[in-house]
Amino acid sequence: MSGYKFEFLLEGETKTISPDESIAPNLPISLSAADEWSVQTQYRADLSGFELADAKVYWVDDDDVEHLIYRGEVDITEGDPDGLMTVRGQDLTGLLKRGGAQVHYQSIAGYEAIRDYANTYLTDWEWDVLEPEPELVDEGLLLQDAPSAEDLSAVFPLEEQDFDPAAHPITLDQDVYFLQRTGIVSIDAGDSDGPTDPQYTGGSAQDTSDSPITHLMGFFAYDIPTEHIGFAVREGIFGPDTGDITYSAADGTFQEVTVRDNISESTSPRWVDLSSAMQDFWDGRSGDVGGNIEITQSGGTDPYVADAVVYFDKRFHDFDNFDNDVHEPGGHLDRPYEYPSPEKPVILVAVDVSTSTNITRAYVNGDVNDANGLLEMGVSFGEEPVQTEANTASAEFGSDTDTMTVNGQVALGIRTDLDPQDDTPRYGYDGQIFDGWELSVDTNDLRVIEDLELVGNHYENFGDLHDEVGMAFLPASIDFSSQNPEPTWPEDGLEGASFTPGQIQLESDWRRLAKTKKRDMRDYANVLKGFGEPDSEGERIEVEIRLSDEIAEHGEVPGPPVVSDATTLAELTVETRNELFNLASVDRTTGSLEVAPKVVWPGFAYHVEIFDEVLTLETSTLQDGSQAQTELEFEEGVSIESIFGSIRQNVRRSTR
CATH class of the missing domain: 2.60.120.260 (Galactose-binding domain-like)
Structure with missing residues (x-):
């Protein structure tokens, strides 16, 4: 007869619960979770003492062919000698609770951190990690905008530089940073x-x-x-x-x-x-x-x-x-300069600024009095060394790392756009003036760990690591290179795989028994305003962000405004758009199906014909109620790129 067969192996001895002996089996499969399975049978004394046994569950079809549908470990056996016995345990993921680690990740792509953790600490496992496929989110997203002295002092605060402002030749006055004579x-x-x-x-x-x-x-x-x-x-x-x-x-x-x-x-x-x-x-x-x-x-x-x-x-x-030859008989020396030399400029470093997405490129633009002189613009991505470009007031830089943080800087020195004077020094007798700054970036939706410390057992650490970067894992063998990478339980040993839920679509090969569909937009919004910190005159920066594609689909749905302590437009924009993503992503379709007994793996996208939508499977539970079945729970996946692909921004300064 068809049904569920349980096989328990401990120290070379095997015990079996046959399909006709198994009662109310419950075999859940969830993403990144140590699911608890259970089965009942008539009390059997020989099963006591089989705690910690390797558990395998087979679906035996009508032709008596066995299909491995579950693996785990026995945790508990309990029951009434005159009645039923319950055997329960956890799937293979539960083994991650044994052993732990302390690890610190900084400025690293999420999938790389996962791969590193698996290779370093999960040495009993054969683990595969599917790299995400990043999509463009932002082009030219403005992060810092400093057109005035007030804004400049916030972006380049002298008190936060790595020098003592009182002992350094730079001053903020009359709406500009200018150099003192050195x-x-x-x-x-x-x-x-x-x-x-x-x-x-x-x-x-x-x-x-x-x-x-x-x-x-x-x-x-x-x-x-x-x-x-x-x-x-x-x-x-x-x-x-x-x-x-x-x-x-x-x-x-x-x-x-x-x-x-x-x-x-x-x-x-x-x-x-x-x-x-x-x-x-x-x-x-x-x-x-x-x-x-x-x-x-x-x-x-x-x-x-x-x-x-x-x-x-x-x-x-x-x-x-220092020069020691006059430029002509009775002439003058080119140097010593009276302002910082090109070899040793004054370097102003901007405050770090972060986004919610991975930064791939940065653009800087400075307002200076000598745009083509020996001026140096620079950018540092995360903890990487500064990239610089000289003789320009505008530059762009590509990131060689994965990070959500960028830092700009400008190096100021002598002016080179002035004619030589009839005096010593002939050059370097005036300095650069700096009175404006912009920093914008391109980003993609690759999830990045900026700074994360993990201390705990492997199950806790690995789960937190996946949650942090929007990925998930299964204790399964998956050949990601195949056309249809259907997961399977490993027959022996331990295997696992990490991937982004919904990244891969599998064939919907099941026989439907029942269905339920639900849409929940209770906290949804596609328009959001943000208000910054009042300035000395009581004015606030105000920004409004609108998602045009979402508005076209659902109409205009404003959300509760963001009230922030941001003092610059760029900071307020980033904070407001991040909150809008959270609100817009609650537009979710969920649903459930009951299908004939079959292992249907969560984390993959399936075309659910009865709903006419492609949905991501969240959980799959093999069970045996009034009839043997698999219960499937779906959820619509939402990407950052899909939401922010149609962003429109309105900005104004208002008195509140």
Whole structure:
């Protein structure tokens, strides 16, 4: 006779419940779940002690052919010696509850994390993972928009940079970020008639023949850390007998910085680095770094000659790169620059911004006064290194990783769009100005783990991991490369497979016994407004997002507004659209079928002819009530791409 046959194997011994002995079998198959199965039979003492036995269930058809339809393990045997015995257990998934792990995943595609966990921890299993097929969700989704100083300060907050704003040469003022001078150069001739030479800046220099050499210097507008103070002198041409040369800096009055003696003869101009002595001078002193410089000579017969002096911030200038050849006889030096050099720019890093979808490409655009100069735009995807592009105010970058987080940056330095000036330095005498920023991205629906720590048994960890990325698993053998990858229970050993529910459609090969269909749109919405945090004038950013395809199908259905603490349009847009996805995705068709006994695997899409829809099977339960049957529970799958493929956005700022 046809029916369910149960076979229990423990330590080489086998016990069987035949089809005519099995009563009320219940064999559920669910996604990513340790389902509990059960069967009753007349009490049998020989089944006691078969806990932990390997359980196999066969459907025996009318031709006495056995079909493996279930595998698991016996957990409990109980019953009345004068009545019925119940044998129950869990399917193979329950074995994952044995053993556990602690693992931390960051910026990794969900399917890759699943594969890693299976390969690392589920070594008793042969596990296969089907890669999702990502579809485009967004093109040019605006994440950061900073057209004003108020917005810039939110996107590039100075207090959150990896430097102390008070000790860094950048200021937000008059609606722009602008650079302070990082080099102060003086070639003052003073009142003396100094020596001349075509190798000197401007053709002349100063010497100590009649009076001290004095250079009139300004002050830095920020606090240079002592260890980064740089100071250098471009010496002229002089003989070997200069005696003692004293360099003094103005700290109220001139104070000695250092004394040099036995200076070697100078036959051509040369730069001398005196940074260490100047750092010692300023160490422990209050007040702004800078001020006039005086050079005096004591003894010697050869006057000391100085052509130029420079204070500089060593973080942004390299002494070895100072020019020592004037551009023409009696001309000027190209550098040291007075603003950060291209090799050592000031880098402003934007706050991280995240989406709910995987970022594949980023576009940045900055408003600067020298769009084609030595400006560097950059983007970092997740934890990946920064990608940069120079000499442009607009750039696009492709992601080499899977992440929902992106970070932009801009490197600011000298302006290169200005003509050379008739002075030293000829270039680098003005800095970039930064007064606007946009960051937008393309995304797809590949699910990404941004930061997830798992601590628990393998069943808990593996289930949480799949839930996090919208995937599911079955304790089954599945050949994903075949035309019709029908799962099967492994005859022996342990096999499993992970995939995205509904990604694969299987043939609907069953004989229907009964049906039920339901549609639930209780919390559905396809239009949603979002309101941001009030600004200082009580104005809120307001955004409205509409799903045109959904509206065409169901009419306009507004949802409850999102009230957010977002201060930028981009932040509010992302938050509102994420909530709208949750609301729009509740438009679900569900249904159930009762079919003749057959293993129908959940997680796959089937064309349900009686409903005329393709639905994803959620659960399948083999049972034996008034007749042997399989109960199927379906649900309509909803993708991010299908919802946001027709997004339309309205934005305005309003007073509330």
